Amino acid sequence: MTALTLGGVPIGLPEIAAGVMALALNAYALLGGADFGGGVWDLLARGPRRAAQRALIAETIAPIWEANHVWLILVVVLCFTCFPPAFAQLATVLHVPLTLMLVGIVLRGSAFVFRAYDVQSDDVKQRRWGLPFAVASLVTPVLLGVTLGALASGAVGAVDPTRGTFAERFVAPWATPFSLAIGALTLALFALLAATYLTVEADDPALADDFRRRALAAQAATVLAAAVAPLLAPAESPMRGVAAEGALARLIAVAAAVCAAAVCVALWRRRWLLARLAAQGEAACLVWGWAWAQFPAVIPPNGTAARLAAPPATLAWALGALAVGTAILLPSFVYLFRVFDRHRQGAG
Amino acid sequence: MTDLLAARSQMAVSLAFHIVFAALGIALPVLMCVAEWRARRTGDPGYRALAKRWAKGTAILFAVGAVSGTVLSFELGLLWPTFMARSGAAIGLPFALEGFAFFTEAIFLGIYLYGWDRVPPRAHLAAGIIVAVSGTLSGIFVVLVNAWMNAPVGFALAADGTLRDVDPLRAMGSPAALAEALHMTLAAYAATGMAVAGVHALLLRRPATRADRVAAAFHRRALGVALLVGAPSMILQAVAGHYSAATVARVQPVKLAALEGQWTTMRGAPLRIGGWPDERAQRTRWALEIPYGLSLLAFDDPHALVRGLGDVPPNDRPPVLVTHLAFQTMVGCGMLSALVAAWALWALYQSRRARRAGRPGVGLAGRPRLLLALGITAPAGFVAIEAGWVVTEVGRQPWIVQGVLRTADAVTPMPGLVVPFAGFTLLYVLLAAVVVWLLRRQIDATERTGPGRLTAEYPARA
Numbered sequence: 001m002t003a004l005t006l007g008g009v010p011i012g013l014p015e016i017a018a019g020v021m022a023l024a025l026n027a028y029a030l031l032g033g034a035d036f037g038g039g040v041w042d043l044l045a046r047g048p049r050r051a052a053q054r055a056l057i058a059e060t061i062a063p064i065w066e067a068n069h070v071w072l073i074l075v076v077v078l079c080f081t082c083f084p085p086a087f088a089q090l091a092t093v094l095h096v097p098l099t100l101m102l103v104g105i106v107l108r109g110s111a112f113v114f115r116a117y118d119v120q121s122d123d124v125k126q127r128r129w130g131l132p133f134a135v136a137s138l139v140t141p142v143l144l145g146v147t148l149g150a151l152a153s154g155a156v157g158a159v160d161p162t163r164g165t166f167a168e169r170f171v172a173p174w175a176t177p178f179s180l181a182i183g184a185l186t187l188a189l190f191a192l193l194a195a196t197y198l199t200v201e202a203d204d205p206a207l208a209d210d211f212r213r214r215a216l217a218a219q220a221a222t223v224l225a226a227a228v229a230p231l232l233a234p235a236e237s238p239m240r241g242v243a244a245e246g247a248l249a250r251l252i253a254v255a256a257a258v259c260a261a262a263v264c265v266a267l268w269r270r271r272w273l274l275a276r277l278a279a280q281g282e283a284a285c286l287v288w289g290w291a292w293a294q295f296p297a298v299i300p301p302n303g304t305a306a307r308l309a310a311p312p313a314t315l316a317w318a319l320g321a322l323a324v325g326t327a328i329l330l331p332s333f334v335y336l337f338r339v340f341d342r343h344r345q346g347a348g
Numbered sequence: 349m350t351d352l353l354a355a356r357s358q359m360a361v362s363l364a365f366h367i368v369f370a371a372l373g374i375a376l377p378v379l380m381c382v383a384e385w386r387a388r389r390t391g392d393p394g395y396r397a398l399a400k401r402w403a404k405g406t407a408i409l410f411a412v413g414a415v416s417g418t419v420l421s422f423e424l425g426l427l428w429p430t431f432m433a434r435s436g437a438a439i440g441l442p443f444a445l446e447g448f449a450f451f452t453e454a455i456f457l458g459i460y461l462y463g464w465d466r467v468p469p470r471a472h473l474a475a476g477i478i479v480a481v482s483g484t485l486s487g488i489f490v491v492l493v494n495a496w497m498n499a500p501v502g503f504a505l506a507a508d509g510t511l512r513d514v515d516p517l518r519a520m521g522s523p524a525a526l527a528e529a530l531h532m533t534l535a536a537y538a539a540t541g542m543a544v545a546g547v548h549a550l551l552l553r554r555p556a557t558r559a560d561r562v563a564a565a566f567h568r569r570a571l572g573v574a575l576l577v578g579a580p581s582m583i584l585q586a587v588a589g590h591y592s593a594a595t596v597a598r599v600q601p602v603k604l605a606a607l608e609g610q611w612t613t614m615r616g617a618p619l620r621i622g623g624w625p626d627e628r629a630q631r632t633r634w635a636l637e638i639p640y641g642l643s644l645l646a647f648d649d650p651h652a653l654v655r656g657l658g659d660v661p662p663n664d665r666p667p668v669l670v671t672h673l674a675f676q677t678m679v680g681c682g683m684l685s686a687l688v689a690a691w692a693l694w695a696l697y698q699s700r701r702a703r704r705a706g707r708p709g710v711g712l713a714g715r716p717r718l719l720l721a722l723g724i725t726a727p728a729g730f731v732a733i734e735a736g737w738v739v740t741e742v743g744r745q746p747w748i749v750q751g752v753l754r755t756a757d758a759v760t761p762m763p764g765l766v767v768p769f770a771g772f773t774l775l776y777v778l779l780a781a782v783v784v785w786l787l788r789r790q791i792d793a794t795e796r797t798g799p800g801r802l803t804a805e806y807p808a809r810a
Contacts, residue, residue, distance in 0.1 A: 063462040066414055066454040070447065076421045077447045080432050081440020088433035091425025095762045102422055103775060106415045110779055113411035114786060117404055161761050170762060310437035310514070317441050317516045325448035332455045339459055339466050 007246060009296045014309035017082040017319060018298055021075055022291040028071035029283050030193065033186075035065050037194025039108060039137020040187070041214060042130065052207055054126070057194075060201045062116055063340045067333070069109070081318045086298045086308045092161045093173050094147050101147065104140030107132050138187070145186030149179035149229075152290055153237045157299040178232040185225035189283055192218035196263070196279040199272040212267055215275065219263050226256075226286065236301060248292060256285035352756055354765035355427040358772055360741070362420055364734055365776040369413030371733055374487045374533070375540030375577065376406045377457075377480035382573050384473050394569050399476075400464070401570075404790060406479075407461050412783055414454070419772070427765070431748050431758035434510055438503055439493045441516040446489035453482040487536060488529045495524040497749050498740065499599040505752060527595035528740075530588045534581050535736065539729025541578015542685050545571050545692070546726020547791065549712075549719040558713075568713050571722075575696065575712075579689035582729065586686055589679070590645065596743075597646035600750065601655040603743035606666045607675035608642055609635065610656050617642040617654035622676060625668040630658055632672070666745040674738035681732040688725045691718060 004011045038057045045053040080087035091098065115129035150156050155173035163169070195215035202208040262278035294300045298308050309315060349357075380402040387395035421443075425432050456478040463472055496502075502519030503511040548570040557563050597604045604610070609625040609632035610617055619642045623635025640650035647654075657665055695710075695718055702709025712718065748755040 063458040066411060067451065067458060069414070069418070070451045070454055073418055073421055073450070074447050076418075076425075077440065077443045080425060080436040081444055084433045084436030084440075087425050087436060088429035091422070091432070092429045092760050092762060095426050095760065098422060098426060099768050099771075102419050103771065105418055106775060106779070109415035110412055110782070113408055114782060117408050117786060117790070166763060310440070314437040314440060314514055314516050318444050321441060321444050321448070325445070325451070329448065329451055329455070332452060336455045336458055339463055 007248070007295065012306065013312055013315040013319065014082070014305035015296055017078065017309065017315050018296070018305040019291075020319065020322060021078045021082070022287060024071050024074045024078065025291075026284055026287045028068075028075060029189070029287055030280055031064075031068035032071055033141065033190040033283070034193040034197050035061050035068050036108075036137045036141045036187075037190035037192070037218075038198070039112075039134050040141075040191045041194055041198065041211070043134030043138055044214070047210065049204075049207055049210055052204065053210060054130070056198060056202055056207060058116065060198065061112070064336060065109075065112065067336065069105075072105075078318070078322075082310055082315055083298050083305070083308045084310055086303060089161070089299055089303070090147075090151065090156060093156045093159050093170065094150060096170055097143050097147050097150070097174050101140055101143035104136045104143060108136035108140060111136065141187045141190045142183035145183035146174050146179045148186070148290070149182030150174035150176070151299065152182070152294060153178050153234055154300040155234070157297075157301055157303050176232075176234075178229060178234065178237070181225055181229040181232050185222065185229055185286070188218055188221035188225050189286065192222050192263070193279050193283060196267070196272070196276040199267075200276050208270075208272065212270065215267050215279075216264070219260070219267070219279075222282070223260055249289070252285055252289045252292060256282060256289060259285055349766050349769075351763060351765045352759050354769040355759045356755065358765065358769040359423060359427055361769070361773050361776060362416065362423055363737060363741075365780065366413065366416040366420055367733060367737060368730060369409050369416060370487060370490075371536040371730070372409045372540050373406065373413045373453075374483045374536040376402055376409065376544075377476060377483055378537065378577055379541070379544060379573055380406060380460075381473065381476040381480050382576060383569070384476055386569075386573070388469065388473065392569075394565055395573075397566065398569055398573065401790065403461055403476075405787060406457065408783060408786060408790075410453075410457055412779060414450075416776075417450070426768075427760055428748065428758045429760050431753060434753060435496075435500075435749060437514045438500070438511055438516060438519040439496050442489040442492040442496075442520050446486045449482045449486035449489060453479050453486060456482070484533060484536075487533060491528045491532045492520050492522070492525050494740065495522040495528045496520070498522070498528070498603075498744055499524040500749050500752055509753065509757075511752075523599045524595055527588075527592040531585070531592045531736075534585045534588050535729070535733050537577055538581035538585050538685070538689075539578075539733050541574050541576075542582055542689060542722070542729045543578075543726045545574035545578055546722045546724075548574065550723035550726075551791070552713050553716060553719050553723070564713065568711070571712055572696075575689075575692050578729075579693050582682070582686045582689040583693075585682055589682065594646055594648075597654075600744070602657070602660050602664070603666065603671070603739075604646060605655055605657045605660070606668045606671040606743050607739055608654075609668060609672040610642065610654055611658050613653065613656040613659050615643065615651050615653050616640045617652075619645060623672070625672045627668055664746065666743050671739055671743045674735040674742065678732045678735035678739060681728040681735065685725050685728040685732070688718075688721045692722060 111129045111133035198211040259281035266275035384399040456475040459475040499522045502515040504513045548567040611630045618637035620635035623632045625632045643652040644650045699709035748758045
């Protein structure tokens with residue numbers, strides 16, 4: 001029996017664990033990311049239907065936001081279980097942006113719930129909780145993107161956190177044009193996802209059109225950021241030639257381009273469901289494009305999955321628990337989304 | 349402030365904040381389910397209104413618990429990267445399981461909160477029960493990690509301090525696991541139940557409430573359900589607490605010595621009530637000493653040998669004063685609350701017996717002194733929880749993993765940790781204030797609703 005290989009790398013438990021993490025991150029981008037995007041559109045609510053826009057966003061997010069954000073916890077837990085040294089390195093070098101991101105997560109989550117459960121008139125509630133919710137929704141995705149960008153650039157892996165000045169160790173790895181570009185890309189992508197979801201959710205055609213314009217603008221920003229970011233990557237980064245090498249890389253790049261085009265066409269022709277699907281495809285291509293570009297490294301340039309992995313017993317148990325957990329979770333998730341899919345309920 | 353102290357303080361603040369929401373998030377769904385179950389059984393819309401109120405409370409607390417829990421999962425690495433690098437492989441499994449339990453809880457809480465009119469009544473109650481069960485499970489999984497830090501098993505220690513031959517399943521079965529899981533789960537039920545009971549007891553004492561029959565009926569129901577969950581748990585906690593102390597005596601003798609203020613190794617050690625450990629003089633002053641009490645309680649033998657702190661090198665000793673005072677606070681608050689709980693159960697039993705016999709008994713609402721006692725001791729359970737965590741965490745120092753890794757060796761090399769410590773402290777103080785204010789308004793909203801409003805607001809399902 002020959003072992004399964006991918007791009008010349010034999011696939012074992014560490015590589016599978018890394019793949020599962022990418023999958024969880026993908027889910028977080030599609031679900032939690034759209035929540036952040038909703039917050040962005042809350043901040044940018046304009047025009048005569050401003051209140052209706054905010055109401056739709058709140059209504060769409062409310063029942064599912066907590067479940068959506070557990071994906072991030074799953075990514076963190078998988079990281080420190082399956083790749084403990086990688087988690088330690090990331091948390092040490094990226095202490096500053098990760099801490100700021102946490103502040104954003106705390107402010108956003110609490111402000112949203114406080115707004116939902118404040119027994120006050122809508123105006124007062126909006127003034128009181130709307131701003132922290134929306135601003136945190138804007139800043140947090142940027143910081144998430146900055147940390148991922150720092151990781152992908154190879155800078156995190158190259159730093160020795162016990163040597164050098166404060167700036168060299170704890171600022172320089174992430175305060176780069178490339179990281180900021182990935183931050184912008186993340187924000188634009190999340191805003192795009194949210195806008196396409198909201199076109200589907202809106203019952204009023206005028207409201208749907210509001211989010212159509214927003215989705216198109218977000219798509220323009222996403223495409224721009226995705227095109228510019230690789231040019232800013234340092235020469236030694238695996239992101240440099242992200243679409244150049246290998247059949248799989250080219251396939252992902254082509255799929256991303258097709259999805260991006262489909263988003264524009266579907267939005268233009270007001271095919272909301274298709275636009276949502278294409279935007280999800282675009283997001284998935286970006287996540288997997290990044291994952292494949294640095295494969296088999298968990299922390300580029302040299303920290304491969306195999307080198308940083310926990311002992312096989314831990315990986316086996318963690319992946320086993322994941323399989324059993326998924327068998328319980330998936331039907332639960334399907335049930336959740338079915339109960340709250342407004343279009344199954346008729347007039348709902 | 350050293351970076352190590354700042355890191356420990358930030359962790360302490362984060363945990364102290366999170367644990368309140370975690371405990372409430374574990375137990376409030378139980379209250380909510382009992383109320384909904386009673387509503388279904390009796391057709392009484394008041395219980396349905398109660399379930400809805402508690403569900404709203406659960407939502408607020410769960411959300412804050414979720415975000416503060418997310419913060420903690422990051423902080424493990426942000427503050428203690430060496431700890432995570434070395435022990436992640438050993439303790440990751442319970443964290444992963446906790447993730448799933450939490451996921452399940454979040455999904456079904458969404459269904460419970462927003463599904464009153466969207467899912468069949470039986471499915472709705474089932475969703476609530478899943479929330480309660482998975483909440484309890486996620487608490488237990490996290491406590492398993494702490495038990496491992498107190499009494500680590502399931503690995504071999506290499507010469508360089510790293511863990512070899514890690515067996516994650518065995519690591520979940522620490523000798524401290526059962527005692528800690530039992531103690532913490534009961535603590536969540538007991539503290540929440542008695543706190544909620546206390547709030548409604550105080551509201552029942554208000555003249556305005558008594559003049560309003562509907563509001564009074566609402567608070568009476570709330571008090572009954574909260575006591576049903578809280579009072580037996582608080583009384584059982586005495587047994588679980590004893591088992592916990594006996595386990596500590598077995599697996600962490602130094603921690604036992606610190607929490608009891610025991611300096612000399614001796615047979616027939618006394619149990620100390622109160623007292624002030626003097627670390628310089630190596631003795632505990634002004635304590636009420638019960639002869640042979642400690643040997644008897646810890647080892648079931650009045651002449652058992654108890655190890656004293658004097659036998660431990662000074663840099664391997666935990667801070668004795670803090671540990672001892674926290675332990676006394678925990679036990680004192682727990683005992684006090686258990687007494688009030690027993691009083692309340694006795695009163696419930698009396699009124700039920702009277703009702704069975706056809707006599708007009710005195711209900712809980714007709715016992716102003718009991719209501720006052722419930723109100724005054726309402727925070728005692730949570731004070732005990734906080735103090736208990738100080739005991740288990742400070743009592744383990746200077747180790748982050750007992751006997752394996754020192755806290756000072758686990759901290760991040762990042763300087764200036766006082767900044768995030770100050771920032772998170774400020775943030776949490778702010779959040780706590782907002783939550784208290786919001787919950788108060790939820791309770792006030794109940795108060796303001798005039799006669800009939802409650803039932804009109806939440807009509808019984810036809």
